[in-house]
Each structure stands twice: as C-alpha cells, then as structure tokens.
Amino acid sequence: MRSLAAQLICAAVLAALWETASRLKIVDPSLLPPFSVVCATLWSMLWDAQILYEVWVTGVEVMVAFLIAAPLALLCGFFLGEKPRWGEVFNPIIEFILAVPQSVFLPLFMLALGTGYTQKIVFGVTHAFFVIAVNTVAAVRTVPHPYVLLARASGASRGQIYRRIYFPAMLPLVLTGLRLGMIFNVTGILLAEMFSSRHGLGRLIFSWAESFQITRLLAGILLVTLLTIAFNEVMRAWEVRVSRGQSAGIAA
Amino acid sequence: MSAVIEARGVGRVFSHDGAELRAVDDVSFTVGEGEFVSIVGPSGCGKSTLLMMIAGLEPVSAGECLIDGEPLRAPQPRKIGMVFQDATLLPWQTAAENVEFPLSLSGENREARRSRVAALLKLVGLDAFSGHFPHQLSGGMKQRVAIARGLVRDPRILLMDEPFAALDEQHRMKMGEELLRIWTETRKSVVFVTHSLNEAIYLSDVVYVMRAQPGRIVERITIELPRPRRFEMLGSEYVGRVRNRIWELISMEVT
Numbered sequence: 001m002r003s004l005a006a007q008l009i010c011a012a013v014l015a016a017l018w019e020t021a022s023r024l025k026i027v028d029p030s031l032l033p034p035f036s037v038v039c040a041t042l043w044s045m046l047w048d049a050q051i052l053y054e055v056w057v058t059g060v061e062v063m064v065a066f067l068i069a070a071p072l073a074l075l076c077g078f079f080l081g082e083k084p085r086w087g088e089v090f091n092p093i094i095e096f097i098l099a100v101p102q103s104v105f106l107p108l109f110m111l112a113l114g115t116g117y118t119q120k121i122v123f124g125v126t127h128a129f130f131v132i133a134v135n136t137v138a139a140v141r142t143v144p145h146p147y148v149l150l151a152r153a154s155g156a157s158r159g160q161i162y163r164r165i166y167f168p169a170m171l172p173l174v175l176t177g178l179r180l181g182m183i184f185n186v187t188g189i190l191l192a193e194m195f196s197s198r199h200g201l202g203r204l205i206f207s208w209a210e211s212f213q214i215t216r217l218l219a220g221i222l223l224v225t226l227l228t229i230a231f232n233e234v235m236r237a238w239e240v241r242v243s244r245g246q247s248a249g250i251a252a
Numbered sequence: 253m254s255a256v257i258e259a260r261g262v263g264r265v266f267s268h269d270g271a272e273l274r275a276v277d278d279v280s281f282t283v284g285e286g287e288f289v290s291i292v293g294p295s296g297c298g299k300s301t302l303l304m305m306i307a308g309l310e311p312v313s314a315g316e317c318l319i320d321g322e323p324l325r326a327p328q329p330r331k332i333g334m335v336f337q338d339a340t341l342l343p344w345q346t347a348a349e350n351v352e353f354p355l356s357l358s359g360e361n362r363e364a365r366r367s368r369v370a371a372l373l374k375l376v377g378l379d380a381f382s383g384h385f386p387h388q389l390s391g392g393m394k395q396r397v398a399i400a401r402g403l404v405r406d407p408r409i410l411l412m413d414e415p416f417a418a419l420d421e422q423h424r425m426k427m428g429e430e431l432l433r434i435w436t437e438t439r440k441s442v443v444f445v446t447h448s449l450n451e452a453i454y455l456s457d458v459v460y461v462m463r464a465q466p467g468r469i470v471e472r473i474t475i476e477l478p479r480p481r482r483f484e485m486l487g488s489e490y491v492g493r494v495r496n497r498i499w500e501l502i503s504m505e506v507t
Contacts, residue, residue, distance in 0.1 A: 146340045149309055154354035155329030164357070168344045244385060246343045 033215045042219035051204065058201040061117065061189050065124030066182060073129045073181065074174070077136025091137055098130040103191055110196045120192040127188030128181035135177025139170035172243035179235040186228060256408060256441040257283040257306060261315035264301050275301045277466035278315070283441050290444045290452035290459045294502055298467025299445045303413050306443060307334055319409070329354055333402035335412040339394035341386040348373065348382035351400045372400040375434060392423045399431065403438060410440045414447070424448070425483065428455055432481060449495050450486055461501045470501055
C-alpha cells in the first residue's frame with residue numbers, strides 16, 4: 001500500500017513537471033502542450049464517435065489475434081514441453097524467432113497479405129505466438145517431478161495429473177506468457193496499423209503526428225498507455241494470486 | 253506376524269549412455285503387520301529407489317514385490333500411504349486441502365472427507381492450522397501435514413522416504429517421537445528410509461543396512477529396545493554397539 005502511494009506521488013510529480021514546463025514555456029508548448037490540455041483532449045476524444053470507432057477496430061483486431069494466437073501457442077508449447085524429442089528440435093527454432101525483431105517482416109507481410117484486417121491480425125498473431133509458446137514450454141518443464149510422483153502414489157489418473165498437478169503448477173508461468181503475449185500482440189497490431197492500414201488507433205495516432213496535431217497525438221499515446229498498464233496490472237495481480245508459495249514465475 | 257510387504261530378489265538397473273548401473277541388486281526382505289522397519293545406508297546406495305519400487309512408482313528390473321501376498325503392478329493408494337522427502341506439499345492448496353488430496357481423487361463424498369481430514373489434522377496436532385498454506389508452515393509442520401496425508405486413506409502401510417532429512421537435529425528427534433506416537437495409535441506397517449543411524453535405531457523394530465555399487469542389503473539388525481522408546485536409550489551401551497556395527501558395515505565400502 002505504501003509503495004503504491006509513493007508510485008502515485010511519482011506520477012503526480014511527473015505530471016506537475018510536465019504542466020509547469022509547458023506553462024512556463026521552458027519547453028515549446030506547441031511540441032509539448034500542458035498535461036491538463038492533453039487530458040481534456042483525451043476526455044473529449046472518448047465521446048467522439050469516429051475515434052471510438054477506430055479504437056473499436058483496433059480492439060477487435062487485438063482480441064481476434066489473441067484468441068487465435070493464445071490457444072495455438074498453448075497447445076504447441078504444451079506438446080513441445082511434454083515431448084522432449086520434439087522439443088529438442090523445435091524449441092531452439094522458436095527461441096530464435098522470438099529473438100528476431102519481427103517488425104523487419106512487416107513489408108513482406110504487406111506484400112503477401114495486403115493492407116487489410118488479415119495482415120494486421122496475422123502480424124498480431126505472430127508477435128504473440130512465440131512468447132506464449134516459449135513460456136508454456138518452460139511452464140511444463142518446471143512442473144516439479146515429486147508432485148507427479150505424489151499424485152501417482154495417491155492413485156491419480158493421467159487426466160487427474162494434468163488437471164490437479166500440471167495446470168496449477170504451470171499457471172503462473174503461463175499467465176506471464178499470456179500477459180507478455182498480449183503486450184507483443186498489441187505492439188504488432190499498432191505497428192501494422194501505422195504503416196499499412198487505413199483504420200485503427202495506430203493509424204489515427206500516426207496521422208495525428210503527420211498532420212502535427214500534437215495534443216491529440218499525446219492524448220492518443222496516453223490512452224494506449226493507460227489501457228495497456230491497466231491490462232498488465234490486472235494480469236499481474238492474477239499471477240501473484242495463483243503463484244503464492246510457488247517459486248516459478250513473476251519476473252517481467 | 254504375517255508379511256505385509258515382501259521383496260523377492262528385487263533389482264533395478266539403470267542404463268546410461270550404454271553403461272549399466274545396478275542401483276538395487278537382489279534385495280529380499282519382509283515387513284510384518286504393524287512392524288516398524290528402517291532402511292539405512294549412504295547416499296546413492298539405492299534405498300530411495302528400493303522404496304519407490306515397493307510403492308509401485310518405479311518398475312523393477314528383476315524379482316518382484318508382494319503386498320499382502322499379491323504381486324505389485326501399480327501404485328496402491330488404498331493400501332500404501334507415502335511420505336516424501338521435503339514434505340512435497342502442493343503449494344497452491346491449504347494444509348487441509350493437501351491432506352484431502354488423495355481422497356479428492358477418488359470422488360468420496362464430501363462430508364466423510366472433511367471429517368476424515370479434520371481427524372487426521374488433530375492426530376498430527378495441526379487442527380489449528382488447517383487453513384494455512386504450506387509456505388506459512390515451518391518445516392516440521394509441513395512434515396506433519398505430509399504424514400496426515402499419507403494416512404488419510406487409512407492404508408495398512410506407510411512408506412517414508414527420508415521425511416525428516418531437511419530438519420535440524422532437534423526437530424528431527426522431536427518429529428521421530430511424534431511419529432512413534434502416531435504409529436502407536438494407528439499401528440501401520442512402516443518402512444522408513446534414512447541416513448541417520450540414531451533415527452533408525454530410535455524408531456525401528458528392524459534396521460536393514462544397505463551398501464552401494466551395487467545397492468544391496470548387507471545386514472538385518474533387530475533392535476532389542478523396549479517400547480515406548482525414550483531418548484535416553486540412545487546413550488545406552490547396547491545402542492552404542494548397534495551403532496558401531498552399522499557404521500562398520502557402511503564405512504567398509506568407503507575405504
């Protein structure tokens with residue numbers, strides 16, 4: 001609770017610095033409009049049907065991409081974690097791809113898939129897939145063997161071992177993977193929107209920058225920031241809840 | 253005393269990179285009804301592997317294990333309760349849920365389960381801690397929960413794999429005393445694996461001494477101390493002789 005208060009104070013101080021720097025013209029107000037003005041713009045944007053539509057478009061893309069990437073990555077990760085022979089071959093490949101900045105593939109995706117929904121969603125899926133899969137593999141691998149022995153000695157069936165031991169033991173790391181996957185997914189989709197789309201929040205933010213509407217640009221950035229922080233914190237709280245007493249998980 | 257557990261020429265071979273390791277070789281012994289048996293030996297002598305084979309958790313490469321005269325093919329949760337090293341409690345469950353775990357797998361009715369769990373937590377002296385999670389319990393308390401879980405299906409046999417190894421000497425002896433009290437109340441046949449000679453002598457009716465490479469039983473020693481056991485007995489001349497004898501057997505191979 002105490003650290004939360006300190007964090008809120010930090011945020012308030014930053015906002016105050018921003019406000020004064022702009023008001024006193026220490027920074028050019030046309031480049032950095034006062035914080036209060038940006039907030040007011042953000043507020044008015046929330047009632048603008050056109051902007052809400054673009055936010056909706058992005059939101060749907062993000063959800064669709066995640067609903068495709070997450071189950072696929074969980075299945076692949078579980079399979080590769082459980083079958084060491086397959087894992088030996090494919091785990092390094094997945095790790096390699098995870099290490100490559102996928103933005104370099106965007107032009108290729110545009111050529112192959114055009115500039116519509118498909119391209120944006122595929123780009124989101126490929127961003128999310130690998131980090132979720134890698135975390136799921138790690139989650140399977142770190143299920144403590146003694147727990148499995150205990151379950152077998154207690155008469156558990158294979159299904160019961162998966163449900164009662166694997167699932168709860170894997171959950172913290174899997175949630176970490178899903179949280180990071182969602183962040184990667186949003187990054188991928190906003191990126192695709194900025195460079196290869198007519199619609200969506202990413203496109204909107206980019207066009208505000210192009211037309212030098214700094215206040216709206218900052219308001220848009222603030223909106224994305226707040227949404228992702230809110231999502232991240234909810235997921236993290238969940239991770240902490242399921243991982244009490246477990247050593248794995250909770251890093252990023 | 254009829255044999256509850258019987259091992260007949262049991263062996264276990266691990267092959268690793270073409271090399272064969274005889275972890276357990278031609279081991280035979282019996283455990284009678286209500287008997288407390290310990291297996292002592294240096295680390296790596298195969299005593300844990302042997303216990304896992306009696307539990308049906310590890311396949312045998314040779315010989316067979318009989319439980320109540322029947323060959324063992326799979327784990328027997330109704331007949332055998334297990335207590336593992338380091339307690340092995342599930343961290344996402346409370347003490348009561350951990351004790352209930354074996355019952356919850358078999359779909360017994362909830363009321364019966366709850367009262368059984370409550371009775372066992374009382375037996376191990378933890379009725380006030382039923383809602384605590386493992387990380388909120390001390391090492392000794394975790395082992396009590398593990399013992400309660402091992403007993404929850406009222407098995408005739410309790411197999412214990414170095415259950416107090418993680419505790420300091422003082423707590424270890426205390427838990428030993430506690431275990432004897434529980435054993436006296438429940439009269440299970442116990443096989444207790446340890447590398448502590450004092451612990452083995454203090455607790456057991458019979459001590460089997462194992463040696464490594466290949467892992468085998470080299471001697472069966474009957475502990476002729478009256479029950480109830482008391483700590484002072486560990487200072488007696490008799491216990492000193494037994495301890496020296498076991499020590500001789502174990503250290504012979506080190507030289």
